[in-house]
Amino acid sequence: MDHDSTQADFSPITVRVLVVSARPSLKRKIESMLDGVVESLRFARVGSVAERMIEESPCDLVIVDRALPGEDGLEVLERLSDKMQGVSGVMIVESPSAEDAVRAMRAGACDLISPRTRTSEVLRRVRLAAKRAERNRQRDQRIGRLRKLCHTLKNAQMRVSAQVGDMCNDLVDAYRDMSEQLTDVRMTGELETLLRQELEIEGLLRTVLEYTLARLGPTNAAVFLPSSSGEFSLGAYVNHDVPKDHAEVMLDHLADSLAPAFEDREGVQCMSGSAEIESWLGCDAHWLEDRTVLVYACRREGECLGVLTLFRDQGRSFSEANIRAVNIIGGLFAAQLERVIRVHHRHLPKHKWGVFDPPAQDDGDEWWDDWGMAA
Secondary structure, three states: OOOHHHHOOOOOEEEEEEEOOOOOOHHHHHHHHHHHEEEEEHHHHHHHHHHHHHOOOOOOOOEOOOOOOOOEEHHHHHHHHHHHOEEEEEEEOOOOOHHHHHHHHOOEEEEEEEEOHHHHHHHHHHHHHHHHHHHHHHHHHHHEEEEEEEEHHHHHHHHHHHHHHHHHHHHHHHHHHHHHHHHHHHHHHHHHHHHHHHHHHHHHHHHHHHHHHHHHOOEEEEEEOOOOOOOEEEEEEEEOOHHHHHHHHHHHHHHHHHHHHEEEEEEOOEOOOOHHHHHHHHHHHHHOOOOOOOEEEEEOEEHHHHHHOOOOEHOOOOHHHHHHHHHHHHHHHHHHHHHHHHHHOOOHHHHHOOOOOOOOOOOOOOOOOOOOEOO
């Protein structure tokens, strides 16, 4: 079989070949077999040049002549295989031995060919090596594409996971908000029903304080009412942890200092710690030393109808839920106070309604030791 007919039998192979040999005859022989058949064909005379060439431009198949000047072709093949993982190799050896075959395979060679082999056989075996290199290249390309795809999928998964996490957090927050709103609506309806039944100031104060303690737990509580003279006085109180002989004296002082300080404030006001309380109450701050305090001015149409005050030890501060509850309780209490005033003063013009004087203590109706109506 001649060279022309042999070459015509083979289709082009998409591999890049590097030949390392100093023998012109071997170079011409390989060039005649592979030129135009493979994607690219380059030549190097020594190993150092070959190493530099694959650093500049990768290859898929290296054909190395064992008989290189001043160096062993096997060592060159080893270095080339180390520099470029996955490259296929063919070793050209004059008289290959079993030991040469083992060393060549370890160095990365897939075949050993003697230059005395017939041209057609050399071409067949070189072509097989090129085909193997082509498959390796295609495999590496597929692996590269799969790695990129996996990386893309991983990034997409991380983004989706982050979005799902954000959505879950948003759902949790939305559920919490909805739960709080439902609790507030339920509490509003419940308390409004209770308060609308109270058309006397004593019963209204009792119901408000009882409900407040049921919601907030053990707490000192007081309601300060403005008198017809414009000054505040104690309307009712719940004493949780203040000494009994000290409680009413303390609350009377707070009626003169705390209630006027907050009567024009809207919503729940919170004080905690001696410095903050002193900034509001001045020299009377010592009555609430080491306490945390909630104050709600019950205002309707620009007028303060009462001041609801809650305080307890600073170590048991009021929670956000407590503050939200006091805001609802205070608003409903203010609305019912206005209704009670309207009922009791309905025979007078509105500009003469005024407000309540403090209720008198009902001697026949003792609540319990730590409750009291103002005397």
